[in-house]
Amino acid sequence: MTGFAPRTSEVAEVIRIPGRETEFIRDLRSPNRFLVNRAAFTDDTVLAREREEVFARCWIYVGHVSEIPKPGDFVAREVAGRPILFTRNSAGEIRVLLNSCSHRGAEVCRERRGNQRRFRCFYHSWSFDNDGRLVSMPDEDGFPEGFRKEDHGLAQPTSVDQYRGFVFLTFNDEAEPLVDYLADAKYYLDLTADQAAADIGMAVQSGTHEYSMKSNWKLLAENSSDGYHAIPVHKTYLDVQKSRGDQIAGNTEKDWKASHAFDLGNGHTVTVKQAPWGRPIARWQPSMGEDTKAVVEESYRRLEQVHGAERAELIANLDFNMLVFPNLVINNIMAVIIRTFYPNTPGHMNVTAWSLAPKDETPEARRVRNESFLSFLGPAGLATPDDNEALESCQRGYQSRPGEGWSDVSRGMDKVDPANWDELQMRTFWRRWDELMGGKA
Structure with missing residues (x-):
């Protein structure tokens, strides 16, 4: 499978991107380290600035x-x-x-x-x-x-x-056109939209997931494309899939194939991989049940008819978690979730999520999708509650040193080709956030 990124770099970010130290981030060189001031997660004045400098200025x-x-x-x-x-x-x-x-x-x-x-x-x-x-x-x-x-x-x-x-909005009189703002995130939005033929289109399924978390919104921005936590935090889900026949090793480097992380511009980030779970759009796994195999294989044949063999392979088998800065997540993994989140206080956010599917999906295929979607991505599934607890645990942990401490986001910082379990995607988010917040030394 090729063509999974619109652009790559042959130079590590520590060479491409100058180091800087501001109120909230320390992007250091020699030694290479990236630290985030935990006051960014707890300070009321930070949230007030975010509302003006981030949410009122971005698309x-x-x-x-x-x-x-x-x-x-x-x-x-x-x-x-x-x-x-x-x-x-x-x-x-x-x-x-x-x-x-x-x-x-x-x-x-x-x-x-x-x-x-x-x-x-x-x-x-x-x-x-x-x-x-x-x-x-x-x-x-x-x-x-x-x-x-x-x-x-x-x-x-x-x-x-x-x-x-x-559809996006902005309240910024000086905002660049949306097509420019999205930068290389458009590549992955195209892959998502192309799960359906252009004359049919994708559709949000009826029903909305709405819930809240006692954690800072930026923790969910980090978590949404973080591959490093998948094995320890989502062990229950992976164990269940393994017990149903999927080839899951329980090891990061063995389970995530063709794994990469990319800076898509303007703070947007994505991690890509081929994961061990099934995808209802066209990748069958034993955990989905033998009775679903023909349904999933038919979905793949339809992709080939619409897009040809090479792009069908990409659409069917590329798993990705994308953040469109500041607060839109498209997780195209064991199903497609659209997720947004917004802070109420530094330690509390509201989350809204929808399932996206081909509009002409058959009832049988839709059943397979819903089962796959809800088992992992639903708010009562085997994974989303794990993430929620992890983020709330972080927020509670910050009270051990109120207004103090720094989080380390350095993993993979000196790599030319970081993987999805590295942290380039978080650093990309934080650099853009700090820039908009007018980070001062």
């Missing part, structure tokens, strides 16, 4: 186009701490509106999803269309001379754009 994931297929469809959710309406106008165009009435600020929609032409605020009955325009209000004549409805539409982000069905 932030909103949702997938498949969630609102028809004109008038909408989903109400929080994005980066702001209540929004993700909808389509009467012409079928995507809109993102802030869910706050321009009159006194109440939510104009208190339902989670649906289809409607108007959003009416329950407080004073101001009504807005799904382009955000104020269209009606009681006692309009009671407002003073010069009042104009067109001046009181719902607020909207500075920009909204999409790539391969993934």
Whole structure:
């Protein structure tokens, strides 16, 4: 299998990237070390700065186009701490509106999803269309001379754009175009979207996983592409798969084939490998059950018909965990998960996740996918609770030295080709985070 990265480097990062020491990171040379100040996980003032310098400046994931297929469809959710309406106008165009009435600020929609032409605020009955325009209000004549409805539409982000069905917003007037912001993350979004034929597309499955964690949001950013923890933390899952017949050695270097980590630009990172578990898109393993083998093999044949043998092989057998900076995770492993997370306090975050699948997947194939997805990626599966406990344990551990201490993120720092169990991906995240936070020496 070839072609699993858009670009590689023949020089180790300690040569390519100058060292620096700031308030929060120590990117050291001779000896090579990368340290993160644990105050970044616990300090209230850090979170206040993140809201302004990271979440208000970057492109932030909103949702997938498949969630609102028809004109008038909408989903109400929080994005980066702001209540929004993700909808389509009467012409079928995507809109993102802030869910706050321009009159006194109440939510104009208190339902989670649906289809409607108007959003009416329950407080004073101001009504807005799904382009955000104020269209009606009681006692309009009671407002003073010069009042104009067109001046009181719902607020909207500075920009909204999409790539391969993934919709993003930004509140930054100076933000670069989304296609530039995504940089080489587009390569892996393409691999994800290409699990379905272009004229069919991928779709978010019904149902949303929502849960919270008593840990800092950046710990989940680290964890989401961290291969180093997989063997010790997810031993139960791997043991179960092994007991069902999968060839699992329980050893990092033996189990993860073709393992690499890449800096994709703008803080985006990915780890890639061929893992020992099955993938419902087209890689059968005994743990999936003999009765599913024909279903999975048929999925592979369909990939070959659509994309040809070489790209079908790549789509079917490349496992990857990608972070689109700052808080979107696409884990394309034993199924595809879209996961976002946002901090409430330095030690608490909300997490939202969805399963993504080919829109035309057969009921039999969808059953195989759901079983594979929920066994590992679901919030009650054999792995996600392990991750949650590990991150909460870190957050508790920081209380042993409040406001002090440094975490070591140095593994693989001097390698030309770091593996997914190294930590280039975390260092990439931290360098971008520190840059946006205006890291001072």
